[in-house]
Amino acid sequence: SAGRVFIPVYDAGGNVDISLMCFDLQSGKKLFKTFLASGSMETNLFGNLLTEVATPAPVSDGEHVWLLSQFGTLSCVAARTGIIEWTRTYPRTKVIIHQDGRLSQRGSHFANNNMFLNAGTLVVAPLDSQTLFAVNGKTGELLKSYPAQDRDDNRMRYILDFDGEALITSGSHLQKINLTTGREAYTSPQLYRYNGYNNENLLSS
Numbered sequence: 001s002a003g004r005v006f007i008p009v010y011d012a013g014g015n016v017d018i019s020l021m022c023f024d025l026q027s028g029k030k031l032f033k034t035f036l037a038s039g040s041m042e043t044n045l046f047g048n049l050l051t052e053v054a055t056p057a058p059v060s061d062g063e064h065v066w067l068l069s070q071f072g073t074l075s076c077v078a079a080r081t082g083i084i085e086w087t088r089t090y091p092r093t094k095v096i097i098h099q100d101g102r103l104s105q106r107g108s109h110f111a112n113n114n115m116f117l118n119a120g121t122l123v124v125a126p127l128d129s130q131t132l133f134a135v136n137g138k139t140g141e142l143l144k145s146y147p148a149q150d151r152d153d154n155r156m157r158y159i160l161d162f163d164g165e166a167l168i169t170s171g172s173h174l175q176k177i178n179l180t181t182g183r184e185a186y187t188s189p190q191l192y193r194y195n196g197y198n199n200e201n202l203l204s205s
Helices: none
Strands: 004-011 015-024 030-039 066-068 073-078 082-087 116-118 122-123 132-136 142-147 149-151 154-162 166-171 173-179 183-189
Touching: 004 066, 015 066, 030 073, 030 082, 116 154, 122 154
Parallel strands: none
Antiparallel strands: 004 015, 015 030, 066 073, 073 082, 116 122, 122 132, 132 142, 149 154, 154 166, 166 173, 173 183
């Protein structure tokens, strides 16, 4: 964006530190590196992470860059200087701890979705949250939130599109949601059921 490339990076030395790096598109010169968030993930006996860090690609309008850390924070950074303009936190899902040696995992409802920016509104669905939410891109003000699961048979997992007003999502159902009112403008018949053995397969129609 604007002749610059923005890349999320992490350093894992005890805690996992998430930063945003910026490079000049033509020369490859590093322009800045801004630390944004820190969290913890399980490691093996050698200190290596057992699962990869996964953040969606940063979103930019040329003046600002937004990055979701997946560690409970969403940040806005000035695209030219790397200065943090605001950081918003959100409630995270709980970590499920096993007593039989299995990897402890944080509960997740969403896939690793892209962020969507349209008409100054930013929509994100964090891996570590039970809700997707829309914020004012310039201020970070919360505009609307929507649960990943609003009833037992209706689970949202993928964010497909956002046109500035309506959000298209899929999961157990295909949905069109008006973010202004929070109402579902359209909900398809059930596409598949979640269960303990097969919760990712979309049944053929």
